[in-house]
């Protein structure tokens with residue numbers, strides 16, 4: 001892919017706060033047109049600090065950012081009509097109704113879609129007459145999203161878009177984000193929900209302490225982590241009887257095998273169990289989930305390994 005096919009390009013970005021704390025320590029990544037890219041990370045990893053650089057809300061101390069080929073800070077006027085931003089806290093006047101807030105926002109947005117359409121997209125059409133202060137936390141998030149969508153953006157920045165939403169609201173938002181992507185919108189989102197990244201993201205990056213520690217498709221990120229096989233041995237069968245090739249962590253009769261070759265290890269285990277006439281109880285074999293990969297990375301990095 002050539003560089004002009006990338007809608008977002010971040011090269012060796014650094015961001016240091018007053019007092020000298022380096023929140024973003026020289027990260028690089030790029031997002032292609034029509035891609036959903038998720039930034040994941042532990043609390044304080046530097047996700048919001050990074051997204052603010054992409055949105056042009058702050059300038060990097062070092063490095064280069066381009067969004068749709070523009071410098072988001074210096075060429076803000078050119079870029080602003082083409083991007084949609086959903087911040088963690090919308091911060092609009094709480095005495096206005098949903099419809100008034102949306103109209104006010106539309107007044108500041110060039111080429112805005114009809115306000116009723118934006119509210120319908122996020123499932124808030126029925127709540128148009130309600131004051132913002134009377135909305136639930138999840139409804140406020142949906143209003144934030146409606147406002148970000150008003151200008152039919154080519155690039156959408158979503159900072160924790162589903163925080164506070166119930167399971168149904170979260171799934172509705174995922175569907176909407178996928179539909180936007182399918183119409184060509186490029187989406188960069190931050191999230192704490194690994195299931196959200198696993199289900200939504202075409203590619204993702206996991207940040208920890210200002211660095212990107214791993215990046216790739218959800219499948220690539222999890223493929224690098226071992227799968228696990230768990231079972232319980234019957235009473236009287238010692239873990240020491242398991243074949244040496246199946247290096248197992250045993251806690252009493254409960255056994256956990258971690259393996260990069262799930263099919264082969266499982267095959268060996270089942271052959272051994274059959275030949276030894278051992279019944280494996282509660283047998284469970286699965287590939288690593290993104291959550292396991294994430295926890296593994298966070299723990300490894302924190303331990304300084």
Ligand SMILES: Nc1ncnc2c1ncn2[C@@H]1O[C@H](COP(=O)(O)OP(=O)(O)OP(=O)(O)O)[C@@H](O)[C@H]1O
Pocket residue numbers: 017018021023041042043044045046047048049050
């Ligand atoms: N204005 C600021 N001044 C000093 N330090 C800051 C400031 N804003 C953020 N930080 C610090 O920078 C680090 C990264 O913060 P940031 O909000 O970017 O992380 P995050 O990954 O978005 O976290 P979370 O998941 O908790 O929202 C944190 O240690 C935070 O305390």
